[in-house]
Amino acid sequence: MPAILLTNDDGYGTPGLRALQVALEPLGDVTVVAPDRERSSASHALTLHRPLRMRKQASRQFTVDGTPTDCIYLGVVHPHDRKPDLIVSGINRGLNVGDDITYSGTVAAAFEGALLGVPSFAVSRDVGQGEDYSAAAELAAEIARQVLSGGLPRDTILNLNVPATPPRGIRVTRQGKRIYTQSVDERRDPRGGTYYWIGGQPTSTTSGPDSDLAAVLEGFAALTPLKLDLTDDRTLELISLWPLLADARASG
Numbered sequence: 001m002p003a004i005l006l007t008n009d010d011g012y013g014t015p016g017l018r019a020l021q022v023a024l025e026p027l028g029d030v031t032v033v034a035p036d037r038e039r040s041s042a043s044h045a046l047t048l049h050r051p052l053r054m055r056k057q058a059s060r061q062f063t064v065d066g067t068p069t070d071c072i073y074l075g076v077v078h079p080h081d082r083k084p085d086l087i088v089s090g091i092n093r094g095l096n097v098g099d100d101i102t103y104s105g106t107v108a109a110a111f112e113g114a115l116l117g118v119p120s121f122a123v124s125r126d127v128g129q130g131e132d133y134s135a136a137a138e139l140a141a142e143i144a145r146q147v148l149s150g151g152l153p154r155d156t157i158l159n160l161n162v163p164a165t166p167p168r169g170i171r172v173t174r175q176g177k178r179i180y181t182q183s184v185d186e187r188r189d190p191r192g193g194t195y196y197w198i199g200g201q202p203t204s205t206t207s208g209p210d211s212d213l214a215a216v217l218e219g220f221a222a223l224t225p226l227k228l229d230l231t232d233d234r235t236l237e238l239i240s241l242w243p244l245l246a247d248a249r250a251s252g
């Protein structure tokens with residue numbers, strides 16, 4: 001049986017993670033290592049400046065007082081565990097499309113898996129229509145079967161986003177763009193100090209028709225391949241022509 005490691009960024013015990021676990025248990029030996037509290041928007045943070053505590057919650061289920069990336073690191077590198085054959089992160093409450101990806105602890109956990117050499121993918125479901133994650137979990141199981149048999153190219157992950165309504169199918173997509181309102185809510189605490197709530201709501205999209213968000217808005221699940229190498233080839237060529245780099249070109 002393959003070893004499958006699960007995590008998320010919404011925290012241990014959340015319904016998305018539970019649904020994922022139930023769907024993947026027929027495919028392998030499932031271990032859960034998840035944050036002990038909500039760590040959404042933790043991105044790819046790694047805890048290096050304080051100790052981490054890992055607590056056993058049930059058979060093969062652990063919480064960590066750290067980030068989703070900490071959970072994957074412990075789950076893969078921990079000396080007492082066998083290295084997983086597959087990592088799945090989710091099912092996140094809310095989409096991770098467009099620029100959301102750079103904030104997402106769910107997606108970062110999959111990237112950490114890829115960095116550690118394990119085929120990995122992330123799963124997110126749109127909010128709304130209650131908390132029924134069964135359709136997203138079934139799709140995740142299909143993707144898991146495929147990745148377990150065929151693997152993934154090194155340093156890439158898959159990002160699966162599922163609409164809240166039962167998906168009409170699945171599309172292979174590109175990372176799109178979602179525009180948020182920009183908001184800073186300034187308030188006073190009881191002692192007269194100022195505090196802030198930051199972050200707005202999604203308003204519009206500049207995504208093309210082949211984007212992750214367009215697919216989900218049309219009722220399809222979106223499957224996007226993402227890579228760790230963030231180099232932009234077009235800009236690499238452009239900045240190579242900058243005058244300040246003329247000497248480097250001449251000596252190059």
Ligand SMILES: [Mg+2]
Pocket residue numbers: 009010039040041092093106
């Ligand atoms: Mg989350």
